[in-house]
Amino acid sequence: QKEVEQDPGPLSVPEGAIVSLNCTYSNSAFQYFMWYRQYSRKGPELLMYTYSSGNKEDGRFTAQVDKSSKYISLFIRDSQPSDSATYLCAMSGGSYIPTFGRGTSLIVHP
Amino acid sequence: ETGVTQSPTHLIKTRGQQVTLRCSSQSGHNTVSWYQQALGQGPQFIFQYYREEENGRGNFPPRFSGLQFPNYSSELNVNALELDDSALYLCASSADRPPYEQYFGPGTRLTVT
Numbered sequence: 001q002k003e004v005e006q007d008p009g010p011l012s013v014p015e016g017a018i019v020s021l022n023c024t025y026s027n028s029a030f031q032y033f034m035w036y037r038q039y040s041r042k043g044p045e046l047l048m049y050t051y052s053s054g055n056k057e058d059g060r061f062t063a064q065v066d067k068s069s070k071y072i073s074l075f076i077r078d079s080q081p082s083d084s085a086t087y088l089c090a091m092s093g094g095s096y097i098p099t100f101g102r103g104t105s106l107i108v109h110p
Numbered sequence: 111e112t113g114v115t116q117s118p119t120h121l122i123k124t125r126g127q128q129v130t131l132r133c134s135s136q137s138g139h140n141t142v143s144w145y146q147q148a149l150g151q152g153p154q155f156i157f158q159y160y161r162e163e164e165n166g167r168g169n170f171p172p173r174f175s176g177l178q179f180p181n182y183s184s185e186l187n188v189n190a191l192e193l194d195d196s197a198l199y200l201c202a203s204s205a206d207r208p209p210y211e212q213y214f215g216p217g218t219r220l221t222v223t
Binding site: 004006008032034036041042043044045046049051088090092095096097098099100101102103 | 114154155166204209210212213215216217219
């Protein structure tokens with residue numbers, strides 16, 4: 001079992017939909033949780049990070065962490081075709097070195 | 111503020127050869143990490159450098175080695191290239207406070223034939 005599990009998709013949604021992206025993990029030492037967006041043939045771009053459990057909102061993006069269930073989510077409201085990309089979750093503990101999921105491919109069609 | 115830059119953008123090497131990849135960290139960041147990203151996978155941690163010293167290493171063999179220079183730029187060297195080394199190699203520099211979130215460069219795409 002991998003430390004971080006993420007469904008590769010692809011997830012295809014119509015423009016304007018609410019998107020839900022999720023990861024599960026097994027290491028209870030993880031305390032920092034991050035979401036990255038990666039366009040094709042580009043480096044990952046940090047979208048958001050959260051510490052411990054709870055919610056964090058930034059514009060159309062909301063990150064949720066449930067440490068009791070070892071489950072994190074990223075919600076995208078009013079999705080746009082420009083949101084089409086691969087979304088990577090990452091998490092770290094005391095070493096601060098992140099462990100990444102394999103990424104979920106998101107396609108938002110007009 | 112200058113972001114993370116990497117060179118070259120892509121290159122093709124033959125099995126058994128050696129390769130050197132280069133990275134310039136984001137302004138003000140003194141920690142650099144290297145990752146290998148195979149197609150369809152997430153980035154895998156290779157190693158990290160802090161103030162010119164190796165500060166952590168992932169599950170990669172010794173033929174993967176690195177350097178960090180006084181200006182915090184870095185190199186990744188891979189000897190005796192294997193076909194499975196074909197991947198996107200990413201460099202990331204870290205902020206100077208927890209959680210030391212990482213900012214990535216555009217990557218170098220290496221193809222080994």
